[in-house]
Amino acid sequence: MKKHSAEDRPSAKAPSPLVSGRQRLMEAALQLAATTRSLASLGLREVARQAGLNPNTFYRHFNDFDELGLAVIDQLSGQLREGLRERRRRPAEAGLKLSDTANPVDAWSKAQDVVRESIALVLDFVTEHRTAYVVGIREMHGSSPVLRKALRKVLDDIGEDMTEDVLGALQLPLLQREDVAEISQLVIRQMTFFSLDYLEHPEQREQIRRQAERFVLLLFWGAIAAKAPQELAASGLRFPD
Amino acid sequence: MKKHSAEDRPSAKAPSPLVSGRQRLMEAALQLAATTRSLASLGLREVARQAGLNPNTFYRHFNDFDELGLAVIDQLSGQLREGLRERRRRPAEAGLKLSDTANPVDAWSKAQDVVRESIALVLDFVTEHRTAYVVGIREMHGSSPVLRKALRKVLDDIGEDMTEDVLGALQLPLLQREDVAEISQLVIRQMTFFSLDYLEHPEQREQIRRQAERFVLLLFWGAIAAKAPQELAASGLRFPD
DNA sequence: CTTGCCTGTAGACGATTGTATACCTCTTCC
DNA sequence: GGAAGAGGTATACAATCGTCTACAGGCAAG
Known part of the structure; x- marks a missing residue:
């Protein structure tokens, strides 16, 4: 597991409300699942971070993975x-x-x-x-x-x-x-x-x-x-x- | 994720030195991977717990999953x-x-x-x-x-x-x-x-x-x-x- | 205007994680 | 009989996790 401390927000550069948060979460999850582990083993915070969103936003759209x-x-x-x-x-x-x-x-x-x-x-x-x-x-x-x-x-x-x-x-x-x-x-x-x-x-x-x-x-x-x-x-x- | 607090040791009842710790870790990992998530996403402590061993014992036998x-x-x-x-x-x-x-x-x-x-x-x-x-x-x-x-x-x-x-x-x-x-x-x-x-x-x-x-x-x-x-x-x- | 809903944020909590360090047996070998 | 190593344990720490509660803006309906 990564040792370097990381904020929850940074990763994605553009806030870009061009696509819905829901869509951004889905794309972020796909990207992470392809390069790292399986979908079910992804972290909620991990996905939100990749999408440039607050961790809790996940709950607004999905109950689980x-x-x-x-x-x-x-x-x-x-x-x-x-x-x-x-x-x-x-x-x-x-x-x-x-x-x-x-x-x-x-x-x-x-x-x-x-x-x-x-x-x-x-x-x-x-x-x-x-x-x-x-x-x-x-x-x-x-x-x-x-x-x-x-x-x-x-x-x-x-x-x-x-x-x-x-x-x-x-x-x-x-x-x-x-x-x-x-x-x-x-x-x-x-x-x-x-x-x-x-x-x-x-x-x-x-x-x-x-x-x-x-x-x-x-x-x-x-x-x-x-x-x-x-x-x-x-x-x-x-x-x- | 499970909310109930869990010790590191209990799970397996028998200490049973009949099989080597290495073998017990391998079997524990197989069992967990079959019923829960993928091998790579298993927790080191999770596997050791299932095998009835100390988490650090993992390091004695393997460097990673x-x-x-x-x-x-x-x-x-x-x-x-x-x-x-x-x-x-x-x-x-x-x-x-x-x-x-x-x-x-x-x-x-x-x-x-x-x-x-x-x-x-x-x-x-x-x-x-x-x-x-x-x-x-x-x-x-x-x-x-x-x-x-x-x-x-x-x-x-x-x-x-x-x-x-x-x-x-x-x-x-x-x-x-x-x-x-x-x-x-x-x-x-x-x-x-x-x-x-x-x-x-x-x-x-x-x-x-x-x-x-x-x-x-x-x-x-x-x-x-x-x-x-x-x-x-x-x-x-x-x-x- | 205000009431409510939807989407997103902020902060905090306890639980669990990987890992580092140190200590404790046993064998084995010289 | 002492050194060396292998296998197992205990404790501790920072990091990350899921989740809870509370709050803020936008937007539509009443």
């Missing part, structure tokens, strides 16, 4: 899902409506593109919101049951979005809804690892991106091959290298 | 890998040496058995060492870079063990060493999620176990189908339901 954590999760997860939805609308329009053409080769080709774009999208997001993402993953396995459950739900919701997208946009042959849902959850969870690798090893980003793409395609390929190996072989499709 | 964490990881991960190795030796002997028979149907059948048994083994282990496992996963995404790196290495080592086993025991056709290594890492990481689900939802254990098995088989099936869809279709193999 779980409440603050939930507020952060609500804000960020909404932002994430909305971002994902929006950027997914784009290729759906420019997408040539390949689902009409019953040509499996074209369908698989489009699936590859969608996978590539979706993964790039996620990796961009975590890069852009690095601290929030790192803290989120941390608290997903953290000590607060409340935050754990909330973050699991965030992942599951994103998984459901992905399921709908896959079912709607690229209708892969033979895959039932439950198959797609299961694969989506596997993909979302594995992406948490890929994303962390991506953040921590900037020099290997291209490689990690390709590994992630390969993983997703491998799962779908395996699922199709499991349902109908004969048709897959007969279709002449080839797995990308 | 990272050191204690590393000691715990060393001990437990050694225990885990050894347990895995040992229980893997058993089926290898009783295993009928199916790798000799070039029959792909038999080879795939054996692969299924091995996957099933390996997953049961991991799930048993995490159930048996629940607190250590939960804390391990928590610290893998925690705030201490030292512990994070150490725990990532544990996972990677287990992944290498799995790679060797797969290459040695069941020689799946067409899969190179690098393919198997990549799949192994994916499996090990995904198993951390399956294991947590398994612990947290005892009423769904059978279902979770089957999901895990299905995931692993799906990956291998996909990898084989990616390399050689024609041969796979011609072999007459069927994916288990």
